[in-house]
Amino acid sequence: xxxxxxxxxxxxxxxxxxxxxxxxxxxxxxxxxxxxxxxxxxxxxxxxxxxxxxxxxxxxxxxxxxxxxxxxxxxxxxxxxxxxxxxxxxxxxxxxxxxxxxxxxxxxxxxxxxxxxxxxxxxxxxxxxxxxxxxxxxxxxxxxxxxxxxxxxxxxxxxxxxxxxxxxxxxxxxxxxxxxxxxxxxxxxxxxxxxxxxxxxxxxxxxxxxxxxxxxxxxxxxxxxxxxxxxxxxxxxxxxxxxxxxxxxxxxxxxxxxxxxxxxxxxxxxxxxxxxxxxxxxxxxxxxxxxxxxxxxxxxxxxxxxxxxxxxxxxxxxxxxxxxxxx
Amino acid sequence: xxxxxxxxxxxxxxxxxxxxxxxxxxxxxxxxxxxxxxxxxxxxxxxxxxxxxxxxxxxxxxxxxxxxxxxxxxxxxxxxxxxxxxxxxxxxxxxxxxxxxxxxxxxxxxxxxxxxxxxxxxxxxxxxxxxxxxxxxxxxxxxxxxxxxxxxxxxxxxxxxxxxxxxxxxxxxxxxxxxxxxxxxxxxxxxxxxxxxxxxxxxxxxxxxxxxxxxxxxxxxxxxxxxxxxxxxxxxxxxxxxxxxxxxxxxxxxxxxxxxxxxxxxxxxxxxxxxxxxxxxxxxxxxxxxxxxxxxxxxxxxxxxxxxxxxxxxxxxxxxxxxxxxxxxxxxxxxxx
Numbered sequence: 001x002x003x004x005x006x007x008x009x010x011x012x013x014x015x016x017x018x019x020x021x022x023x024x025x026x027x028x029x030x031x032x033x034x035x036x037x038x039x040x041x042x043x044x045x046x047x048x049x050x051x052x053x054x055x056x057x058x059x060x061x062x063x064x065x066x067x068x069x070x071x072x073x074x075x076x077x078x079x080x081x082x083x084x085x086x087x088x089x090x091x092x093x094x095x096x097x098x099x100x101x102x103x104x105x106x107x108x109x110x111x112x113x114x115x116x117x118x119x120x121x122x123x124x125x126x127x128x129x130x131x132x133x134x135x136x137x138x139x140x141x142x143x144x145x146x147x148x149x150x151x152x153x154x155x156x157x158x159x160x161x162x163x164x165x166x167x168x169x170x171x172x173x174x175x176x177x178x179x180x181x182x183x184x185x186x187x188x189x190x191x192x193x194x195x196x197x198x199x200x201x202x203x204x205x206x207x208x209x210x211x212x213x214x215x216x217x218x219x220x221x222x223x224x225x226x227x228x229x230x231x232x233x234x235x236x237x238x239x240x241x242x243x244x245x246x247x248x249x250x251x252x253x254x255x256x257x258x259x260x261x262x263x264x265x266x267x268x269x270x271x272x273x274x275x276x277x278x279x280x281x282x283x284x285x286x287x288x289x290x291x292x293x294x295x296x297x298x299x300x301x302x303x304x305x306x307x308x309x310x311x312x313x314x315x316x317x318x319x320x321x322x323x324x325x326x327x
Numbered sequence: 328x329x330x331x332x333x334x335x336x337x338x339x340x341x342x343x344x345x346x347x348x349x350x351x352x353x354x355x356x357x358x359x360x361x362x363x364x365x366x367x368x369x370x371x372x373x374x375x376x377x378x379x380x381x382x383x384x385x386x387x388x389x390x391x392x393x394x395x396x397x398x399x400x401x402x403x404x405x406x407x408x409x410x411x412x413x414x415x416x417x418x419x420x421x422x423x424x425x426x427x428x429x430x431x432x433x434x435x436x437x438x439x440x441x442x443x444x445x446x447x448x449x450x451x452x453x454x455x456x457x458x459x460x461x462x463x464x465x466x467x468x469x470x471x472x473x474x475x476x477x478x479x480x481x482x483x484x485x486x487x488x489x490x491x492x493x494x495x496x497x498x499x500x501x502x503x504x505x506x507x508x509x510x511x512x513x514x515x516x517x518x519x520x521x522x523x524x525x526x527x528x529x530x531x532x533x534x535x536x537x538x539x540x541x542x543x544x545x546x547x548x549x550x551x552x553x554x555x556x557x558x559x560x561x562x563x564x565x566x567x568x569x570x571x572x573x574x575x576x577x578x579x580x581x582x583x584x585x586x587x588x589x590x591x592x593x594x595x596x597x598x599x600x601x602x603x604x605x606x607x608x609x610x611x612x613x614x615x616x617x618x619x620x621x622x623x624x625x626x627x628x629x630x631x632x633x634x635x636x637x638x639x640x641x642x643x644x645x646x647x648x649x650x651x652x653x654x655x656x657x658x659x660x661x662x663x664x
Contacts, residue, residue, distance in 0.1 A: 057494060057495060057498070059495065061457065062487075062488065062492050065454065065457020065461060065488065065491075066457055066461040066492075068457070068461055069398075069457065069462045069464070070464055072462065073396070092454055093454065093457060096450070096451050097449065097458065102652050103432055104433045104437040105432075105448075105652075106428070106432045106439075107651065108441045109441060141653050166655050
């Protein structure tokens with residue numbers, strides 16, 4: 001094991017898979033000569049050359065569609081979207097084509113492609129650059145949605161996504177790129193659809209993924225000082241979702257908080273809450289509690305942004321509510 | 328009829344001319360029966376007929392190789408038949424049966440024949456153009472010598488997808504030929520109402536690629552235009568935009584009575600029909616005698632009748648098919664230890 005940033009873990013995954021499979025190529029805005037808007041693709045153009053690492057024009061619909069077309073004839077494109085906010089322009093191609101090609105063709109087509117880039121809010125970027133999209137893509141049958149929360153998971157899951165025969169949505173985060181974590185040496189992959197228990201506990205389950213995982217762990221740390229032991233479970237992929245891991249944990253603890261940074265209405269947490277209340281109705285001592293961002297477009301001002309986002313204190317409050325404990 | 332001056336089409340051999348005639352008649356008779364089967368409610372949903380535009384697909388097919396890739400939108404019956412897919416599975420798809428080309432999951436708008444390099448069959452106006460950019464990009468990436476043919480209607484050229492794709496296609500000189508089938512109406516809206524530039528081929532200048540107008544009611548004229556563009560693409564010289572000026576005799580779809588145009592207009596276009604023109608050419612070139620062409624006509628009537636029988640006799644998809652084909656690999660739970 002060695003310590004790597006999230007960015008370098010992703011870079012290793014890309015480098016290894018570009019080396020392993022000549023049918024893979026990386027395309028997106030600024031991925032080549034600029035070394036990536038967030039430097040995730042640093043050095044890859046120099047190492048793999050312009051055939052494998054391609055700077056695209058600012059044409060999200062066009063180059064996402066290009067990737068899908070290339071995937072339909074058997075290449076394995078990795079398409080970087082500078083952020084998922086911009087991929088809204090490509091939603092038609094991802095949703096109407098990538099997600100449905102195989103089904104509409106009665107199984108005669110497959111679409112082995114990865115769309116990857118940062119999701120969610122960074123800091124002070126205001127409303128159009130601070131949005132969460134995992135639930136939107138997870139809504140569509142035909143797509144797989146991967147939202148890793150640690151450098152090790154990011155590397156193993158990105159390698160799996162690149163090798164996967166189906167279209168994968170892979171979500172990172174601007175603020176996470178510099179975060180560090182221990183990453184295994186050598187070759188490894190992590191299966192898509194298998195979650196991971198990031199902290200064991202007996203009093204309350206906290207479900208969190210992506211960047212919110214750290215908030216959940218920080219909240220669990222604060223609660224532990226008060227004698228409340230939380231189990232933090234990370235599904236890692238939103239579709240397919242490791243329902244069994246979440247349900248097993250809640251059946252053990254009898255309480256559940258779902259944390260997400262995105263908006264409350266119709267988000268992934270709503271789906272998870274539905275699954276938990278049906279599967280664990282007999283063991284829950286109270287309702288599933290959801291901790292989310294505020295239901296507003298993200299404001300710019302620091303004072304407003306701070307109250308629009310959940311933090312570790314929101315997690316503490318949510319767990320106490322779930323356990324009916326007074327603060 | 329004044330004898331038109333063709334270029335490369337003059338060199339087409341006799342069997343090819345007869346094959347082109349045969350394809351024209353097949354497309355026409357097949358779709359006349361589609362309309363009938365739609366009225367009988369054997370075909371459901373949206374069904375967009377190609378009748379009147381057959382010269383385009385037939386001219387294109389003669390200009391390409393079986394290995395080349397063809398992609399189109401939802402008016403796709405003609406394109407899949409010219410690729411050589413048997414009419415039975417195409418009709419069965421429209422009937423929603425398991426022996427259809429997509430197991431009954433696509434229907435009229437979503438026809439595919441991947442072994443014959445027909446890649447659909449797409450339902451969002453203009454969205455197939457970036458896909459064609461991608462298949463052509465893959466051919467360049469692999470240096471496999473294939474050319475991609477991309478069809479779309481004249482209304483699709485006002486979509487961003489058209490412009491984004493043509494920019495990248497020109498920028499990277501991919502082996503693609505973009506064929507705009509200008510049938511003059513986007514659903515019920517005439518091109519003059521929707522487009523600032525009504526000569527679609529002129530839009531090619533924005534991407535510094537050749538823009539070529541072609542007579543889409545004349546099979547051999549289409550062959551001429553497409554063959555040059557395909558040769559150019561295969562030689563690595565990049566894409567071409569061809570505007571095939573054509574006309575659909577029927578409404579936009581089976582649910583469109585097409586009251587937005589006059590009887591006179593439709594009649595004058597019908598007088599310019601591609602099938603008699605091709606028949607006359609075959610005879611003038613001594614490719615076939617009248618009686619031989621009559622025999623083809625009769626054989627096709629029978630072939631289409633058999634296609635309907637094939638579709639009728641195919642089972643419906645079993646309910647167990649519902650969850651099949653969503654993913655190649657739905658849930659990967661491996662390597663856990």
